[in-house]
Amino acid sequence: MLNGFPRGRTAIVGAATFGVGKTPGHEAMDLAALASLRALAEAGLTPGDVDALFIAQPQDTLATLSFAEYLGIEPKVTSNNRSGGSAFLLHLEHAALALDAGLADVALIAYGSNQATASGKLVQTSRPSNWEAPYKPLRPISSYALAAARHMHRYGTTKRQLAEVAVAARRWAQLNPEAVAREPLDLDSVVNARLVSDPLGVRDCCLVTDGAAAVVMVRAERAPDHAARPVYLLGAASAVTHADIAAMPDLTVTGAAQSGGRAFAQAGVGPADIDVLQLYDAFTINPILFLEDLGFCAKGEGGPFVEGGRIGPGGSLPVNTSGGGLSYCHPGMFGLFTVVESVRQLRGDAGARQVAGAKLALAHGNGGVLSSQATAIFGTAETR
Template identity: 55%
Template sequence: MTNEMRGKIAIAGLGYAGLGSSPGWTAMELMARATKVALEDAGLTIGDIDGLCCSTFYHFFPSLTAAEYLGIQPKWSNSDMVGGSSFQSYVLQAAAAISAGLCSTVLVAYGSNARSSRNIAGLLETPLFDRMVQAPLPITGYALAAARHMHLYGTTRRQLAEVAVAARQWAMLNPDAPPLPSLDIEEVVAAPTIADPLSKFDCCLVSDGGGALILTSTERARDLKQPLAAVLGGGTAHWHREISQMPDLTVTAATESGRRAYEMAGVMPADVDVVQLYDAFTINPILFLEDLGFCEKGEGGRFVEGGRIGPGGSLPVNTNGGGLSFVHPGMYGLFALAEAVIQIRGQGTTRQVDGVDIALSHGNGGTLSHQATTILGSESSL
């Protein structure tokens, strides 16, 4: 995909299914349920799909398994697995495939029964050097990053708590979120420590769920059912696999993925109306807000103070409640994309932000390892 492709591909359908706890449903069944919703949302049928991108924790050949299960024979497929950012990466790759004429309509899908099966940790590869110290991953890696940020920049536990509280406030406006009670900063700070300095409420939910997106040309999407959500730009980058090999615990490859996405989209951080960030832990949004240019390095903790990223704040972040308070079925990236689409369409009901024309969705894979940024725009952004 090149700059000339800005806005030429769009997300025409979205769906999710089985969020929260769905005992008795397999990952593939949840993916299929979400695909059905996405097809109905777009006004398409399974016969329209000729491209496929998908991943799960449970399948060695996910695109082969999903295609067989769904009854499609795609012209092009990809299941490059880079963790929770896979889906932002898939959007970029699918857009390139459509623009190159390799296919016309791509399904991006995910399914997980992480909560009901309690089956994730045993499936995850433990990197070599991390294995030597027998650290429970991934939380200890994020705790290292949080502790380093606190040491270098004076970031506080209360500032981390601001991220969790804002996410909960957004989730309470989202009818699809679980019925969680309200949360305040004191509760987050006083909660049991899981990996110092991160407490219980600094950590994401463990959920079941399936999600699906459908991409096609913008020209075709205009004739389908939903308001336009065009792909304006995207970028990916990765610098390490293991947290012990991360060049700087406070700087992520989002500095590169974001720059490439902004350049392709022809926008700057100040142009972005809503931001959907991969918030597996509260340190993540602080790092990504810095690395994506919304504030200077080291200012992220102060930036989120005072409800700035919550409802009514100057920069709405994770308007669905994020992985902290909405859903996190092992990998969250697809749901961050779906919320960006919902906000662009103006379909967020009680959580809808006024006048959204530009939405940024950012995915994180591994332990702050792979970063992928997608920028979407409304019809008026083209």
Template identity: 70%
Template structure:
């Protein structure tokens, strides 16, 4: 019998810190500052946390390190490292731990000083006997392979990919915290330096510093900590491969599975969603996830995003903070999807606020389209 998590837990606080450049701060420093800020919003202290969910790009034992850094003794620690999808998986796991009474306060945190420390996109894959002889520039070459296949199979054009980057930049221009806010046109994206054909540098995510943190509790306690809880309505994840050479179909991600199960748990469908936060490490991601999460038929993603359809004022609000393409991408981006969803559902998104937003989907991606994790969040009205 499936255990129903719908509406039984809620996010009560969220914060970001150090978006862009934060020289002199370690990944742990950044994660701690975002965490303390988030906890304070809910009137909590680090010592109140008994469920800790964290990973950083430069510490394989970051769960242990972060507990020590905060001076806490959690009952449950999760250091899952599925890549950028880890944080949506953390939200799912935290909900289960909260609902079964294993923990009372969950802190999900991330921090990275990737820009200050490395200044470039870090190679994400281990040596492979199948791929390494071709000297791919991973992760970008893996995503370029998926983009090229989608273009061949469905007639998707580079202009469609550029629409995704331009839409993200237009949202970023409404977000004072976004790292890249200068104007960007279709021609700018098309004319930018190719990194791995067909992806140009403007089709690729930023390399920034930054941290995010959110706090979760059981639903019955949420109203004591905030006047606007954001409820977890559905969550699911799926893994299809590790290396891109083993992806069953380069045009279909496991988001088709995680999305379907998350919608079923939440009792909603794609057409009900007000805000879609999709992991846009590369422009092809947004197109693939729009298809696989049911916003348009398979193969129609390129045409779906045309003519500013996912930009401010378009038919669907996608990546309203500017996404990984224009707001922030410090190695792993998944937690920023959840934090921005919270902002929209609590009416705290400023100029980019979607009026009356009640339902949001936050979809994380890990590896090279390998791990997919979907979380559906809603206001009290959706319970």
């Protein structure tokens, strides 16, 4: 156990999605269940084999109870930690600890949302604080716009550099047949798009879709019995810095600076070793902040770092190879999709978007308004 974490002693043996885009006639729990059945089938398992259940549904505060009932199971370990989009990477961290301790044998982490067909817009699950409400912010975009504006003011980051993030995501999405937005997108179209909350325009914002994802974890010694190419969890860490954006200690520094450092220490690797990154890109400012805070470039250099297609197909650092929340899907919370894409890349199952020779992947989740950060590092058998 390295730095308190069971490095490489648990593995993902099933990872699946379902209903990405729009799925009329399905409730959120239906979608989560169908993704879970796919992930379990990949591992040669059934719902009855699951004895640890992790799920966070925005509209269901007792999701572990209702989902266990839906699947017809009686798990020994449950959690519905609700930290926003980072929740599912927290679940990874906690599932690894529970499995390694022998508290359970098969952990299922699941999420589903029918947000697009149910409401057609982003569903709010929290309200502005008494200190922010008088200013009538657009939640959550106004909070991210504040972070973007501060980064631009302090470091000279430009709207065109933000646009580089959106264009790179779209180019990856064009290689992903499951992606929702695959039409061409250029820098000018992003920069000149309708303004939503200054300085962020509509193309700086994530999609609103339906969709579900699920992963299945077991202890490493059991992994070869369930998957030809298990993906091992080498490190996982998290950090919370605030709730409301008005209380964020520094609008240009996120908790990823803490979670990333701990995850790298657990995994025994550094940024230069990572082959592919999946970063929670609810807004274009996010990957710029996370690239800096995770150590892929210095603070303030995120804007220049992403220029010239560096993080897109053919670039030197593959980021959000599925198309991310900006172009692949964003069903309310995107965290678990970063994990599924990491697994697909390390298994070599990503098709036209496959990063050749990928052995180490980093997934990063973001919750609230840059409030909760969670980082996970995965590896193939040879990196374990």
